[in-house]
Amino acid sequence: MNTDFLLETKDLRVEVSGIPILSGVDLTFSAGQVYAILGPNASGKSTLAKAIMGLPEYKISGGDILFNGKSILHKSITERARMGIAYAFQTPPRIPGVKLDDFICRVCPDYQCKDEDEMLMGDSCACKQILYDDFERLGIRNLANRELNDGFSGGESKRSELFQVLSMRPKIMFLDEPDSGLDYDSLKIVGRELKAIREKRDATLVIISHHRYVLEFLEVDKIYILQRGRLVYTGDMSDIPILEEKGYERFFAEIAG
Template identity: 40%
Template sequence: MSSLEIKNLHVSTGDKEIVKGVTLTINTGEIHAIMGPNGTGKSTMAKAIAGHPDYTITQGDVLIDGKSILEKESDERAREGIFLAFQYPSEIPGVSIANFLRAALQARMAEGEEIDASGYYKRLYQKMDLLKIDRKFTSRSVNEGFSGGEKKRSEILQMAMLEPKFALMDETDSGLDIDALRIVSDGVNSLRGPNLGILLITHYQRLLSYIVPDHVHVMIDGRIVKSGDKSLALELESRGYDWVKQELATA
């Protein structure tokens, strides 16, 4: 078992502090959902953990199995097992999905080792079938001209191929209609297992009826203010975030 420990994490962009001290431990095999209204720092936290250059970690630490990853570049963090599923994945014209994933897998191999091309394609097609992605996709440019649902499926495909220890899934449900949501959720559920820890970021409960979390946390104004099990998500759905805010004010 591996663990991702987030310790008293503070994140700023420019002069503005967005994440104000989050502590959370995710073990492989667990799914944690972080819920909260827009602009409370959920996405910022995920991007900062993945090493996005626009965000500065001013305090605290992020550790994988007890070792801090903050000194590492984003590509090293990824190879240590962090995967960020983007809310808005970049379009990369001229770079095919097949070449892109191949480069990502190649980066995980020892110096001088080469990917076995036939094994690679076999695995890629198998994962694509699972996610109901047309095989012709492999020669298309990464995310270019993809629909919302295609972009998210492409993110899950990458996750399936790269086999991270910890996936930070940023608003994976946004831009998805109900059919697409189901396909994406099925994809995530198929990856669920003892070797993967997931942090699901969402502000709607609907995703959590398909991907059922073990733990639910509520984040407001850069802090986790409440944690519970999956029933907390349902409660939030029926009562809204104001209820938590009020509780917070009276506390």
């Protein structure tokens, strides 16, 4: 068994409501590297990430997913999350009655109340201040008291998801279009956060995106291109401008030719 890879998919086949979406995908992800998964719409990029996270609608009909060389197919979402796999949702569901700040204090080790005695006036914990400072950095301080994903704009959702995923300190994180719906300033903020992770090299980043900006800014190590549920191309940063210029159709035609 090859345990050089942090995570691999082997001939992975995934169905959604009986319709095959991935038809045998082999990918490898090494620790501390940055990957981009590219491909036209409906090529199976998001499905790949969701199947690796273990979401129940994404049924594995064949193949395997290995984490540190061991199959995780029988592991629940929770177990996968606790092993260090994280997924930033593209459109996270609304959770009524649960505030973003309370939620993060609950799930993220960095922000948990370490000492109940620190409670000030019985209202708020001192750790909230640290959390709010970090919210500020991502420009989402205004979301702290809002209910989780309730009426968040596209850009707010992206940043809130990124914040949560980062604070779980995963070993590998799948970011589903972390740059879509962001204005230029937010894009810079997100880019800066991701760059910081890249530089620390303590987590693997897998970015699903259509846009050149973030990928180039991060200097991705490897790109995988999917088409109709299969891996059709493996390359690097230098392919990105070519892709942008030619578009997927011509790019595919040329590699086929």
